[in-house]
Amino acid sequence: MLQGLAREARLNLTRARNGARYATGAEFAPIGPTPSQVVWRSGKAQLRHYPNPDKTAYAVPVVAFGGLVGRSYIFDLTASNSFVRRIHAAGFDAFVLDWGQPDHEDAGVSLETYLCDYLPAAIRAACRTSGADVVNLIGYCMGGTLALHGLPAQPELPVRALVSIAAPIDFACLNVMVDTVRDGRLDPASVLDDSGNLPAGLLTSFFRVIKPTAGIVQYVNLWQHLGDEQYLEGFQALSRCFNDQVPVAGAAWLQIAEQWIQGDAFLRGTLQLADRPVRLEELTLPVLVVVGSRDELVPEASTAPLCDLLPGADVEYMRLEAGHASLTTGRTAAKVTVPQILGWLAQHSEPIGAHARM
Amino acid sequence: MANPGPGWRRTFDQVEREFGGRLEGLTGSRRFADVAIGGFRLQRRLLRTYERGARTVLHAVHLPSVGDVRRLNRQVAVLTTEVRSLSARLEQEREDDA
Numbered sequence: 001m002l003q004g005l006a007r008e009a010r011l012n013l014t015r016a017r018n019g020a021r022y023a024t025g026a027e028f029a030p031i032g033p034t035p036s037q038v039v040w041r042s043g044k045a046q047l048r049h050y051p052n053p054d055k056t057a058y059a060v061p062v063v064a065f066g067g068l069v070g071r072s073y074i075f076d077l078t079a080s081n082s083f084v085r086r087i088h089a090a091g092f093d094a095f096v097l098d099w100g101q102p103d104h105e106d107a108g109v110s111l112e113t114y115l116c117d118y119l120p121a122a123i124r125a126a127c128r129t130s131g132a133d134v135v136n137l138i139g140y141c142m143g144g145t146l147a148l149h150g151l152p153a154q155p156e157l158p159v160r161a162l163v164s165i166a167a168p169i170d171f172a173c174l175n176v177m178v179d180t181v182r183d184g185r186l187d188p189a190s191v192l193d194d195s196g197n198l199p200a201g202l203l204t205s206f207f208r209v210i211k212p213t214a215g216i217v218q219y220v221n222l223w224q225h226l227g228d229e230q231y232l233e234g235f236q237a238l239s240r241c242f243n244d245q246v247p248v249a250g251a252a253w254l255q256i257a258e259q260w261i262q263g264d265a266f267l268r269g270t271l272q273l274a275d276r277p278v279r280l281e282e283l284t285l286p287v288l289v290v291v292g293s294r295d296e297l298v299p300e301a302s303t304a305p306l307c308d309l310l311p312g313a314d315v316e317y318m319r320l321e322a323g324h325a326s327l328t329t330g331r332t333a334a335k336v337t338v339p340q341i342l343g344w345l346a347q348h349s350e351p352i353g354a355h356a357r358m
Numbered sequence: 359m360a361n362p363g364p365g366w367r368r369t370f371d372q373v374e375r376e377f378g379g380r381l382e383g384l385t386g387s388r389r390f391a392d393v394a395i396g397g398f399r400l401q402r403r404l405l406r407t408y409e410r411g412a413r414t415v416l417h418a419v420h421l422p423s424v425g426d427v428r429r430l431n432r433q434v435a436v437l438t439t440e441v442r443s444l445s446a447r448l449e450q451e452r453e454d455d456a
Contacts, residue, residue: 043442104428105435113439117446124453176391186395190402194428196435202398209385209394213378220370224363 015226022222022232029237033079036096040125043109044100047122049093049129050076050084057091060160060349061130063123065097067142068114068248069203070241072098074140074329077237080230083328083338090342092136092349095126102249107196109249111256112274115150120157127158134158136345140165140328141298145260148306152283153273161286161348163341164306165327166298169266173302177206181261188257197247204245210296238329267305286314288344290337292322316344 022028040047047063064075064083075083075096087094099118102109126135137159139147144167151159171178180186193199208214218239225231248256259265259272271278287310291300300319307315318340326332363371384390413423 042446104431105438107432108435108439117443121446121449176386176388177394179388180391180395185392191398194424196432205394209390210382211378212381212385213374217374217378220367220374224367 011227018226018229018232022226022236027236028229028233029078029240031073031240032076034076034082034084036076036084039095039129040122042118042121043113044102044106045114045118045122046098046100047125048072048096048098049126050088050096052088052091052093054088054091056093057351058346058349059132059352060134060136061093061095061126061132062087062136062138062345063095063097063126064138064140065099065143065146066140067146068099068252069142069200069245070140071244071246072096074241077241077329078233081234081237081329081334083333086334086338087342090339090346092342092345093130093132095122095129095135097122101246102195102197103247104195104197107192107250110251111146111149113249114252115146116154116274119146119150120154123157123159134160136161136163136349138163138165138341138345139167141167141324143167145169145266148266148280148283149260149271149273149278151285152280153276153278155282155284159285161288161345163288163290163345164303165290165341166292166295166303166324167289167306168298168302169260169309170302170305171261171264173299175206175210177209178261181257184262188254188261192250192253193247195247196250198250198253200245200247203248204243207242207245207297234330238325242325266309269309280309281312283310284312286316286348288316288318288341290318290320290327290341292320292324292327292337294321294323295327297324318344 034050036048036050038046039049064087066072066074076085077083079085084094084096097119099114100106123135123137127133135158137147137151139145139162144164147162148164148167148169151157151162168174171182181188191198191202218235222232222235225235259270263270265271266280269280271280289303289306291303292298293300304317307317320327320337320340322332322337327337409424413425416423
């Protein structure tokens, strides 16, 4: 019994110490644990290269990016929970495209800026840096939606294959707050702030509506695992990432609201980019559509119609037992989801030396 | 099977399931969305009223208001975008030449 008491006292001491450290802002999970360097930047956007410390097995590097609302460091959360390191382990060179954090200077930044200026330039920079002729793209969440908007309009881009992870295209299946924009109860222009952008705080509240008790559960989890430093590392990295949304450039937001949300442009085939129609059926790349069966943020129904919209592409549909975050981060990602995604990419990428053998 | 955790955690999970489910039903309703939008609009209106008052006072003593600074910021932003697009075009032309 005394041993039990002593163990409990030690545990409580560790919890008190960790709790005090956490409350005073101690860094359990420094941002960007994997060495990287910026190889291209334009405006607020930048492309980070994460050189593979081991020999790469495939000649085609991977360029990953998220949406305009999230932080790109979701791809490199902690040393033990890093999507980038898993890309390395699968034998690829890795790049992460960060769209940047818009401020008043960027209120006029539109989808054309992101998709016709930044994306092609970042792909060219990735090719230049890695010496490759083509790249594989991974678009996570709204990043996948952006890729699906931008790629069919620019068939000349050197892209070998596209992985679209939890990318919404049917916006009628998201949540009630998105519905307010969709049916015109909320004017998209009325939510722009003084800087002319869609404020990050508003986006966070949009997401909180889906699971209102998530914040409390999160802190109860923290309390329960306060004695476990490894848990704290993961907790800090993830909660920082999900609470740290970025504003959306005003012009891009208005286009997203008009085309994606109100106009159902993906489903109706009315997408536009730079005043030209975008035809999804003209996309001829291999495309992997990944959905999480437990994804509450982007439900499967919002992504599923994509397969029928890409008749020209070699589409594979991958339904994984995962939530939105666990498609790319955490234990499920490490064991199940990421190996399957990277395995598919490996099938569509030539191994280094393949030309020499041919 | 996953470890159910200590007793207090099991109690919390039970309450959360019960209470959270109901709350999700509420926040997932059209009515909630309308109330949230109403609150948002009211907040915006109050802020604008305050800014109008502040602007009148600041202009009376020949000082710029937040709206003036905002307008200047937008003009600078337009110029920055133009310069950015010019340099992108230049870079592209250089690459094409190379």
